[in-house]
Amino acid sequence: MIPILIGITIISFAVIHLAPGKPTDLMVQLKPNVDLEAREKLNQIYGLDKPIYVQYFNWIKKLARLDFGRSFIDNRPVMEKISERLPVTILINVLAMAIIFLFSIPIGVKSAVRRGSVFDKTTTIFVFMGFAAPSFWIGLLLMSFFGVRLGILPVSGIASLDFENFTLIHKVLDVMRHLVLPVSVISIGGLAGISRYMRQSMLGVISQDYVRTARAKGLPEKTVIYKHALGNALLPIITILGLSVPSLISGSVIIETIFSIPGMGRLMFESVFTRDYNVIMAGLVVSAFLTLFGNLIADIAYAYADPRIRYGK
Amino acid sequence: MLLTVKNLKIHFRHDGEIVEAVRGIDFAINENEVVGLVGESGSGKTVSALSITKLLPKGDSVVTGEVMFGGKNLLDANEEEIRRVRGSKIAMIFQEPSTSLNPVLKIGEQIDEAILAHRKISKKNARKNTIELLGKVNLNDPERICASYPHLLSGGERQRAMIAMAISLEPELLIADEPTTALDVTIQSEILKLLLELKKELRMSVIFITHDFGIINKIAERVLVMKNGKIIEEGKKEDILSFPKAEYTKKLLLAVPKITIKPETREENPAKMGRVLIEAKNLNKAFAIEKGLLRNTGEKIRAVVNVNLKIEEGKTVGLVGESGSGKTTLARLLLGLIQPDSGKVTIPRRVAQIVFQDPYSSLDPRMRMRDIVLEGPTIRGASKAEKVSILKDVLSKTQLDYEERMKYPHQFSGGQRQRIAIARALAVNPKILILDEPVSSLDVLIQSDILKLLKDLQKTLSLTYVFISHDLRVVEYMADEVAVMYKGEIVELASRDRIYTSAQHPYTRRLLSSVL
């Protein structure tokens, strides 16, 4: 675990510093009127005149205190900016995950049990489409239909302008209304992937000997499927839950940019454009830690669910 | 009549083609009798048994005919009717106890639910019943077994639990599909004994599916012989064993090497006596066991313990033991594929080759037969012309067709594949062949062909064999000397005759008694 944490910080740091030139060079390019002297001063402020490994150790020392430095753009602490943005991203993705699992498990089970049926074929087509369609395109389509054409759903931000004056219930409803489109876009892609995975997993389990045993002892078909087969087929899904953290974070860049949502993804995107390196490095570290955390939770859940691991021989 | 099967036909859809797996069979099972259903793999015996309670996968198979049981044709029964029969009237046990139990449910729960599916009793009473049953199948500490997940039990324990589950509702008919094939020989005979006792006690009938006439001899009263989806012979066990009528049955029976020392196999090997070719001194090898996900406990399995072995040129040493006894590890040590923790192997360099048990995994599926056989010469940098002559030579020695040299392994039968593996070893002119269960994954008829080939090759090429097997009958046929391995140690090492007539070690005697 510790080597991975260290590795994450090294890569996050190296990505930014391996390129020739100093980060401030690029920053200065954006404002060509900054003279040489001011540039030197900038380098000093950010410690960029020191050898690279010293810079790394200084950075990591501060990082241990959760201090990611200050943004080049508005000079606010990076940590503050991130902790403002992260909850929004987490809210959207948790909502999407809940929807994805709520629907994809029954869909996957049903298409596996009735393999080759009309239902199975229809969902398969849907799955392939959902898999192949770029999320930003689906976002654009939904936006232009529900937002522009019908005008029934907001297409940007997470709250209305006069949000502050709303009652609590009104506030919640307002946020929900704003989240319908972005959450739908994430769900469409995820639904396709997870229901397909569930189907495969279920198909693999259905042909196992112990399912035949369950039938041979005269259990009703429902018990055979939902107790014996599903109990085993859900195990790999737990792992998938952990593994989907990084792709959800990746996806948030696109979703949040399209729908102008002030989340982590959009922060990352803005920082890339403004070359706000402290924010970029922090974004990398925080997102990688989140992934690691997700995997850890999934491992623990898996070990709890699978007696072969819980009671290793 | 308990069960009458009439004109049973089973078709499978396989990649768009229809394959007839069972081609119209008729048989009947009486009350309180054990019927052996014998045949080689692919003869249709398992699918016939599964079709009795409609357990074949629905979409892929078509079953026609009549299966009369309790005055009803089970093939016409609806989902609920057949469910009531399954488990309560007709129960089944399968070959692989490790995959036949649900890995995420405790044993107790799996037996309870079988009882609860058919009887309206409380969960508590069902559990009481379950614990009684586990005692009945001679499992120690039924309470512990009840609360265990399947992976924590041994193969034998699992199969006993399966049996407990099968008899939980005192069925009238028990279908046992190769229930002992996956088990070690000593456990095999215990399970057979248990089944016979239970049959007597519960007065049930048993259909016992097997490919092994040795088992039939022990358990069956009547025998049905199946081949290519048909029953080709049926009769009382004594009649079939002593006076088989069908050619196929005769062949099957002959292919079982009998443990009676026949004069023709008694002749001495012509090779010079005395020169020691392989010597192992105080060999030890242990493997670390990995436990759980995150930690390595540092515990070790001692796979080979203090082994001393001398093998004379031109002789065959049989290495006998159950799975996990360390035979294969010893073979790998002798070959130098793995290094011992301590001790020493003296063996002339590059003269030992190996032939493995499973001809599926011992041949690279993506290489042509020619390239497989010539792998050794290729590695050793032989020229094209040399290779052609080597190829022709070893293929004729192993009775393979030179014309088939461009084919891939999957295009050959099991026996042919094993010949290819032998040819590959011979292509580098070895003096020693280590034969690791070379016939145990083959059908009985092929077994005897390969054994004969190996004997002939030994004579003409004066080869030295280390012959590893769990099958005492085969070793008896092949070996001059026999080493018996148990938990990594050689517990007995003597000439073949001594071992088979006056074994000293209790383990050897136990092994022998489970076969004889």
Added chain:
Amino acid sequence: MMKQIFRNNQAVFGAGIILLLILVAVFAPKIAKYDPAFINIQSALLGPSLEHPLGTDSLGRDLFSRMIYASRIALLIGFIAMGLALGVGVIFGSLAGYFGGKTDSIIMRFADIMLCFPRFFLILAVIAVVGPNIFNVMVIIGLTGWMGMARLIRAEILSLKTRDYVSASRALGASHFFIITKHLIPNGIGPVLVSFVFGVAGAILTEAALSFLGLGVQPPNPSWGNILMEGKAVLGVGWWVIIFPGLAILITVLAFNLLGEGLRDALNPRVER
């Protein structure tokens, strides 16, 4: 195996579309009627017509011609990026799987660390440093995409190296290189190739997303992603600028996914009975 692939309709269908796309990309100058960069403000945002089968964009450029040229970039990036990933993945994965021990833990730990980063974040960060252009995008997508393949080939090799034919080969005196290249990689490459095909689809999607965000292929070079970006500006006015490039991406990715799925089925034929 070829037989199984051909029996698989979806794989053949996918392969057919891919072949068609490759032909379109190769003969782009012959197929496109207009210069994809030719600006004509007078014919801005015209709907589909005989003159302009897919309409024109806000600068009056012919959308059909731009999309034809964009297919070149999509395929180029998809294949080259994943080719790079394939090479790196196979080398790392087979070394790790075959030699085990320290080699294995160093390589796989590195892969684990790389996998912790949301790929898109990593790509964005590198682009922030090296700047967006076709070449950079290609290399970055490749270098952030090898880990899955390394894991796959490693897992294959871990199981293959205990096969009896490998032991037999060692008993015959084969070198490590011989065993890895002659036995292990040919037998273990199947799942990796499947993953390669899916990877191409993923790379095309990634390129499109990057270009859509303005961080990939830069205008005036046409890419399906940056055409869509321009389409976003005319949302509600020129539906064709949004529909067609999206469909192009969808069909291309779908084709690769179908082929990948078909290949996978051919590699693991369902066990009968």
